[in-house]
Amino acid sequence: MTNEATAQIITANDLLSGEVVYLSDAGKWSPEHGDAALLGNVQADARLSEVQKSDPSVVGPYLAGATQRDDAPSPIHFREVFRTKGPSNRFLGKQAHAV
Amino acid sequence: MYNYTMFDKDFVANRAAQFRDQVQRRIDGSLTEDEFRPLRLMNGLYMLLHAYMLRVAIPYGTLSTAQMRALADVADRWDKGYVHFSTRQNIQFHWPHLQDVPDILEALAKVDMHAIQSSGSCIRSITSDHFAGAAEDEAEDPRPTAEFVRQWSTDHPEFAFLPRKFKVAVTGSKHDRAVTKLHDIGLTLVRNATGAAGYEVSVGGGLGRTPMIGKVLREFLPRADLLAYLDAILHVYNRIGRRDNKYKARIKITLHENGIDEIRRQVENNFKLQRARFDGSDQDIFARIEGDFEPPVFKQASIGGYEATRNDDPLFRSFTDTNLHPHKNTDYTIVTVSLKAHGATPGDASSAQMRALADIAQEWSHGELRVSHEQNIILPHVHKSDLPSVHKALRNAGLATANIGLISDLIACPGMDYCDLATARSINVAQGIATRFDELKLEHEIGHLKLKISGCINACGHHHVGHIGILGLEKRGVESYQITLGGDGTETAAIGKIIGPGFSADEILPAIERLIAAYLDLRLDASEIFLTAFRRLGPAPFKAAIYTDEVKNHAA
Numbered sequence: 001m002t003n004e005a006t007a008q009i010i011t012a013n014d015l016l017s018g019e020v021v022y023l024s025d026a027g028k029w030s031p032e033h034g035d036a037a038l039l040g041n042v043q044a045d046a047r048l049s050e051v052q053k054s055d056p057s058v059v060g061p062y063l064a065g066a067t068q069r070d071d072a073p074s075p076i077h078f079r080e081v082f083r084t085k086g087p088s089n090r091f092l093g094k095q096a097h098a099v
Numbered sequence: 100m101y102n103y104t105m106f107d108k109d110f111v112a113n114r115a116a117q118f119r120d121q122v123q124r125r126i127d128g129s130l131t132e133d134e135f136r137p138l139r140l141m142n143g144l145y146m147l148l149h150a151y152m153l154r155v156a157i158p159y160g161t162l163s164t165a166q167m168r169a170l171a172d173v174a175d176r177w178d179k180g181y182v183h184f185s186t187r188q189n190i191q192f193h194w195p196h197l198q199d200v201p202d203i204l205e206a207l208a209k210v211d212m213h214a215i216q217s218s219g220s221c222i223r224s225i226t227s228d229h230f231a232g233a234a235e236d237e238a239e240d241p242r243p244t245a246e247f248v249r250q251w252s253t254d255h256p257e258f259a260f261l262p263r264k265f266k267v268a269v270t271g272s273k274h275d276r277a278v279t280k281l282h283d284i285g286l287t288l289v290r291n292a293t294g295a296a297g298y299e300v301s302v303g304g305g306l307g308r309t310p311m312i313g314k315v316l317r318e319f320l321p322r323a324d325l326l327a328y329l330d331a332i333l334h335v336y337n338r339i340g341r342r343d344n345k346y347k348a349r350i351k352i353t354l355h356e357n358g359i360d361e362i363r364r365q366v367e368n369n370f371k372l373q374r375a376r377f378d379g380s381d382q383d384i385f386a387r388i389e390g391d392f393e394p395p396v397f398k399q400a401s402i403g404g405y406e407a408t409r410n411d412d413p414l415f416r417s418f419t420d421t422n423l424h425p426h427k428n429t430d431y432t433i434v435t436v437s438l439k440a441h442g443a444t445p446g447d448a449s450s451a452q453m454r455a456l457a458d459i460a461q462e463w464s465h466g467e468l469r470v471s472h473e474q475n476i477i478l479p480h481v482h483k484s485d486l487p488s489v490h491k492a493l494r495n496a497g498l499a500t501a502n503i504g505l506i507s508d509l510i511a512c513p514g515m516d517y518c519d520l521a522t523a524r525s526i527n528v529a530q531g532i533a534t535r536f537d538e539l540k541l542e543h544e545i546g547h548l549k550l551k552i553s554g555c556i557n558a559c560g561h562h563h564v565g566h567i568g569i570l571g572l573e574k575r576g577v578e579s580y581q582i583t584l585g586g587d588g589t590e591t592a593a594i595g596k597i598i599g600p601g602f603s604a605d606e607i608l609p610a611i612e613r614l615i616a617a618y619l620d621l622r623l624d625a626s627e628i629f630l631t632a633f634r635r636l637g638p639a640p641f642k643a644a645i646y647t648d649e650v651k652n653h654a655a
Contacts (some may be wrong), residue, residue, distance in 0.1 A: 013146050015132075016196055017197075018146060018194075018197070020148075056131065059132055077576065078573075078578065087516035088526070089444050090516075093149045093150070
């Protein structure tokens, strides 16, 4: 991870489809990284703990570093960038949904 | 091949039904994810980066045509029309939805397949030589033993929660194609001085972050003692294997920390107790299993057309030069079908290709297919007179790539394109290397070479035993690729040595090109393969070629 991470988002996989989802300001899960709520560290830990305890609709929620770019949260680590798209060897996953 | 009994069929069907109930309870909220996770893993269902992944066992790599067709149907109906053959003779579906998995398992149960023990700290699917029952150099068919061990290890109540996962491989040939020395237990079928059948038992091999070559625990174990001896090894491991640190929990570490003599002493003591429990009835079961692996009735026909077609058709000649292996019956041959078309994802096959393979095997390979840990498909029994027809059918399906054993026949784990444990991608590196050496038209000149790529230290791509290994890591926020040289997964097993600092995704292909150019310069002649040249010369000249002054300055 890099020092660029000044804020965090909460991400997970959807229980049924397995698709990557992000927790929004409204507390809903969205397939778009741009909808993710940017949280400070303390807030992020508390919110994650809440989700882990009480939200059965997702699998494996965790915190990922993100940064505000062009009015929307943007991933920092390349792993999280891949998660916003899908595999690079096949046009499947989110990149295909977007078409 | 092994025919499921009514007991086997009921067992697999019941497990699918149980899992349907468990999935329903997870969806309706009766089970939390923490409660459900071990249940789904026991049925091969993982959560990866973009989706669930279902890993279905193909015990010792043997598939019937009906099974291949059923797997293709699953790919079309519940996945995205393709599958991935893994480096452990398993098959992976990369896009199933949770609510569909019970239907998938029910469909697979109808063709005697399942995903049981394809994950978790248990004895995993038994692997074997992908040329089993066919290869000229084989002393004895290892599949009856593999099936015997599979039955013993399936749902074994005492070994369901081992310190860590446990992998067993079996070979019946002096040429080890099953990587037995890198398994928790490796069994080699041998005969003693009086001609009695038995096993050489090695233990404590493994890849991952601490690669180790297995050590021989018993040079000759009589066949009748196999299960008692396996029970003894697993008892000792289950008792003294470390559970405090998952990175030290595999039996290779138990062996390393206690020493082979101490492990042998404990196993032999325990073995005496275990052996008293066996009354010989297990050998009746072994004999019944053996009966299921009778060789097919080989046909008698002229092979004249084979040589004539070789002379007339250069593509056919090239294919038969690289993709065949000698069969026990000299009129027959073993065909390896490459799932490594240049630029394709190693191990991936479309549902249409899978059906074509089933059709080809049905017509020309006595209905048998095998899956290799090198991510290819084997047609084990092809009469040489049928090779032109087989080649034509493979070409029509896009499956006639003539590259077995060459640099583009590389293996790669799914890496960060799919896997949540990966630290870097591996498929893109595989595609880049295969495409580049095809463009250069050099791979036949380079000759026999095993290149293996893993996207993390867990080493699913077997990079430690590649003549050239590539390990994808993260370094300062970007993908970085480390090269190892001199690895070997055969009977002369060796762990590759790290050659120096890693390369970025853009730099790794040029580095491999420099390495190969150096090999072509340094080899005595075309018969000296890369591994032999490396063993003769040591790492220095290869290191000098990889790290030119320009590269060193850039790295600094």
